[in-house]
Amino acid sequence: MAYTPKSVFELIGGAEPIAAMVESFYAAVVDDPVLRPMYPADLEPPKRRLALFLVQFFGGPSTYSQERGHPRLRMRHVPFPIDQRARDNWLRHMLQAIDDAGIDEPARSRMREYFERASAFLINRADPVQIDD
Numbered sequence: 001m002a003y004t005p006k007s008v009f010e011l012i013g014g015a016e017p018i019a020a021m022v023e024s025f026y027a028a029v030v031d032d033p034v035l036r037p038m039y040p041a042d043l044e045p046p047k048r049r050l051a052l053f054l055v056q057f058f059g060g061p062s063t064y065s066q067e068r069g070h071p072r073l074r075m076r077h078v079p080f081p082i083d084q085r086a087r088d089n090w091l092r093h094m095l096q097a098i099d100d101a102g103i104d105e106p107a108r109s110r111m112r113e114y115f116e117r118a119s120a121f122l123i124n125r126a127d128p129v130q131i132d133d
């Protein structure tokens with residue numbers, strides 16, 4: 001029988017750890033002065049979109065695409081000013097959220113690698129120029 005590697009979704013045992021990650025991530029966004037202004041006042045719809053996307057991406061049901069179509073993440077992020085600092089904050093909160101949700105190896109590293117790459121790919125603005133006087 002062919003060997004089929006387990007998806008991250010299977011490794012972590014379903015959607016619940018992803019829901020926990022998303023809660024922890026958005027709790028950090030609320031206190032982040034760089035990121036908070038980019039998000040709408042009501043964070044419940046963004047939580048649902050991110051959770052459904054991650055469930056789908058990591059090998060679970062494809063409810064995200066049924067509701068939202070093709071992810072086209074780079075295009076969907078163009079309205080938001082994502083420079084290196086915004087990316088670093090986003091990534092820091094998400095890596096912390098993986099640990100807050102208690103996600104163990106090997107899923108932990110697979111998630112970390114994905115978020116590092118995907119967040120770098122979404123940078124769409126140069127850093128502000130620093131003027132020393």
Ligand code: HEM
Pocket residue numbers: 035038039040045046047049050053068073076077080082086087090091115118119120122123
């Ligand atoms: C690099 C830093 C990032 C920033 C500052 C950022 C910011 C945002 C903001 C402000 C929204 C709109 C909230 C909403 O209405 O849903 C959004 C949506 C979204 N983001 Fe990010 N994001 C970042 C990286 C990422 C990464 C790496 C992923 C994927 C792993 C991701 C996945 C999503 C998804 C799935 C949505 C909802 C798209 C939709 O269906 O409309 N984001 N992001």
